[in-house]
Structures are given as structure tokens and as C-alpha cells.
Amino acid sequence: xxxxxxxxxxxxxxxxxxxxxxxxxxxxxxxxxxxxxxxxxxxxxxxxxxxxxxxxxxxxxxxxxxxxxxxxxxxxxxxxxxxxxxxxxxxxxxxxxxxxxxxxxxxxxxxxxxxxxxxxxxxxxxxxxxxxxxxxxxxxxxxxxxxxxxxxxxxxxxxxxxxxxxxxxxxxxxxxxxxxxxxxxxxxxxxxxxxxxxxxxxxxxxxxxxxxxxxxxxxxxxxxxxxxxxxxxxxxxxxxxxxxxxxxxxxxxxxxxxxxx
Amino acid sequence: xxxxxxxxxxxxxxxxxxxxxxxxxxxxxxxxxxxxxxxxxxxxxxxxxxxxxxxxxxxxxxxxxxxxxxxxxxxxxxxxxxxxxxxxxxxxxxxxxxxxxxxxxxxxxxxxxxxxxxxxxxxxxxxxxxxxxxxxxxxxxxxxxxxxxxxxxxxxxxxxxxxxxx
Numbered sequence: 001x002x003x004x005x006x007x008x009x010x011x012x013x014x015x016x017x018x019x020x021x022x023x024x025x026x027x028x029x030x031x032x033x034x035x036x037x038x039x040x041x042x043x044x045x046x047x048x049x050x051x052x053x054x055x056x057x058x059x060x061x062x063x064x065x066x067x068x069x070x071x072x073x074x075x076x077x078x079x080x081x082x083x084x085x086x087x088x089x090x091x092x093x094x095x096x097x098x099x100x101x102x103x104x105x106x107x108x109x110x111x112x113x114x115x116x117x118x119x120x121x122x123x124x125x126x127x128x129x130x131x132x133x134x135x136x137x138x139x140x141x142x143x144x145x146x147x148x149x150x151x152x153x154x155x156x157x158x159x160x161x162x163x164x165x166x167x168x169x170x171x172x173x174x175x176x177x178x179x180x181x182x183x184x185x186x187x188x189x190x191x192x193x194x195x196x197x198x199x200x201x202x203x204x205x206x207x208x209x210x211x212x213x214x215x216x217x218x219x220x221x222x223x224x225x226x227x228x229x230x231x232x233x234x235x236x237x238x239x240x241x242x243x244x245x246x247x248x249x250x251x252x253x254x255x256x257x258x259x260x261x
Numbered sequence: 262x263x264x265x266x267x268x269x270x271x272x273x274x275x276x277x278x279x280x281x282x283x284x285x286x287x288x289x290x291x292x293x294x295x296x297x298x299x300x301x302x303x304x305x306x307x308x309x310x311x312x313x314x315x316x317x318x319x320x321x322x323x324x325x326x327x328x329x330x331x332x333x334x335x336x337x338x339x340x341x342x343x344x345x346x347x348x349x350x351x352x353x354x355x356x357x358x359x360x361x362x363x364x365x366x367x368x369x370x371x372x373x374x375x376x377x378x379x380x381x382x383x384x385x386x387x388x389x390x391x392x393x394x395x396x397x398x399x400x401x402x403x404x405x406x407x408x409x410x411x412x413x414x415x416x417x418x419x420x421x422x423x424x425x426x427x
Contacts, residue, residue: 002327002330004325005325005326005327005330006307006325009286009307009324009325009326009327010305010306010325012284012286012327013286013305013306013324014305014306019262019283019284019327020262020283022283022327022329022330024327024330026330027330027333050319073307073310073395073396074320074373074391074392074394075307075310075313075320075321075322075373075395076307076322076325076395078316078319078320078321079321079322079325079326158394159394159395160308160394160395
């Protein structure tokens, strides 16, 4: 199954993978379709990063748009797809922490039928997922969250960069929830559930005001405890922990506004 | 594994590909089978942008496109920019601004900038920087490339301007 080709063709070009039979998905319009049904967005797996970052979808899913805009270059964003990001299942896949924070569900289709898997269960390890032979990622379903969203990414420059650390935050004002997805700091996508539970009880939801700075710092520390980063050529585990705490604090303050800290 | 013959529609003409293999990239087929070597091959992993072409209306790295999957699409390569043998506005602007040194990145940049000017006839510098963020140049430091974009944009708008290198 070939979607945008931005991962698979690299392996083919470098002789690490040999193709036998290929089903290309990029000209199936149904897979690039998105729609809103009541409280749920359904995003076709063939939506490119360019489409996700475009004005229509960015209005509804700003965190996902921010993440999509940080991927690669215009050339890569025109080719690479949401479904491809999940199929590759890299810990540094930029849409994945956002999808985790959005409580996204992956819709899978095969000749045998249809099944649905939460995105946090779909990815089972570094570059491993729950796709079965003959199965296709058809769409990603995302419940509407009424509130600000933020995606923050650390890399060595502003373009063409693989995440060293990333963090996605989704605020659901009606459910009184802050939800945090972590990127590039764990083999499978993680939510910072302990930090979420801690801060959700301490925010003044009526006034949308954050608690005092020490409490926000404690939230950031709890976000860091949810990570299990490694040392590699892009950064050390210690650096990733430090940066993740900075991103957690920054995302929370951006979502609620500097004046509401 | 060989694939059935297919046809690529490139720069307004049909190019049959026979005896192709399934794992050939569009870049490889352009350069090695169809005698269109203007698109350059450097990284083969989507990092450098020197193989940039238009696929329908959007720019992509041709090294990451499975050639056979581009059958039925409209492909525009650097050879298609100067279709009648006359230099395109972006090409002339690169010469006038001195934006070419070794020249290896130039075809990809020209295709990317030609596409940029479709949507942005008078682009701001940040817009230009983002538009060419996927095209690496290791010679120029980009100053004269950015100046060339402004020259090309002015030429396309029909207004006179001088190259300003910052």
C-alpha cells in the first residue's frame, strides 16, 4: 500500500526495500475526503499535510494544522498523508501526539470488514502498528473539542526537521479537560494522564484562568514523568525531558492566554 | 519486477515507458529512460528538493513518486518551463540576479518558485523563504536567490525592478 511515498520510496531508493505488488492510494478521492458529522470529524487517510494545514481544516483542528505545517517542506507536505504518518508509526510522527490528544480513532477496512482502534492502541511499537495483512487505514475519526489547541515541536531548524521532542495540547472547555499528547519521547504514543487529571481539577474553568505558577510547574513536571525518552543522535534523554517540561508549560500558558496565568 | 507499459504525460507530451521496473522513481525514469535530465538527483530521500517537479498543480519531490503511479497525471519538469526555447521569467531572473553558482539546485528552485508565483504575484520574503524551504542550496547563501524571486515576480506582474541583494 503506497500513500504519499515520502517514507516508503526512501527505503526503495536506498535499496532497503524491494517492491513486488503495489497498490497506490493517492488517486482515490474518497480517501482525501473529510466531513463533519455532528460532534465528530472524519478525516480521510489520504489527506495530505498541505490539506490538513489549509484554512478549512485549520479552523476546526488547529493543533493538527500546526503539526502538519511543521512536517518536511512544501514538496513533502504535498505528498505525505495522515494515514501514511500512522502507517509508518515513527515515534517522531508529528500528527500522532495531536491525534492522541484529540482521542482519535483509526478506521480500518479490509475485504473482511471494518474495525476501529483508538490511535494510542493502533501504534504498538517503534514503526509497528496494528495493521493486519490486506487492511487499509481508511479514515481517522476525531471528536470535536471546543477550545484552544497547541502543537509545539523542538528541532534544529524550522523546516525539514524531524522532531526531537513534540507536545500537543487540546483544551475541551465544555468537558473541562486539558489533554496532552507526547511526541518523540516514547516508543508508542503516550498521553500525560496524571498531569491532565492534576491540572483539570485546578483550573478555574468558568473564568478560564490557570492556577499559580508553582502549580503550572508541577503540571509540567508530571508531563515529563509520562515520557520515556532515549539518547540518540538527535538528542539526549535528559535534554528531551527538560524540553518537554518547557513545552508543557508553554502550551498551557498559550492555550489559556498570558494574562490568565 | 517489470511493469506493464505505461504512459507519462510530461510537459504537454505523452512519453511511453516500456520495460520499466516497479520500483523506479519518477526522477529515475525522467533522467534515465526519457532523456529529461534537468531534474537533478542528489539525496533520493526528499531532503534536498533538487528533483522538484509539478505533479498536476503541486510541487513534489520526483524521487519520492513511484513512476508508474504518475500515469494519468500532468507532470511539469524544468524542461517544460522554457517550452518554446525561450527562457522563462524565473530563469531570466536567476541569470540577471546572479542566483546560480554550481547550478545543481537551480532546476528544483525554478520549479518551486514558478509555482509560488502562481499564488503569490508579489510575495513577502517570509512567504518566499517558506516556499523554498525544501530546496537546499549550498553555494549562494540564498541572498541572490531571494533577489531573483523578486525580479521574476516583478517581471510577471509587468513592472520594472532591480535586483536587491541583502
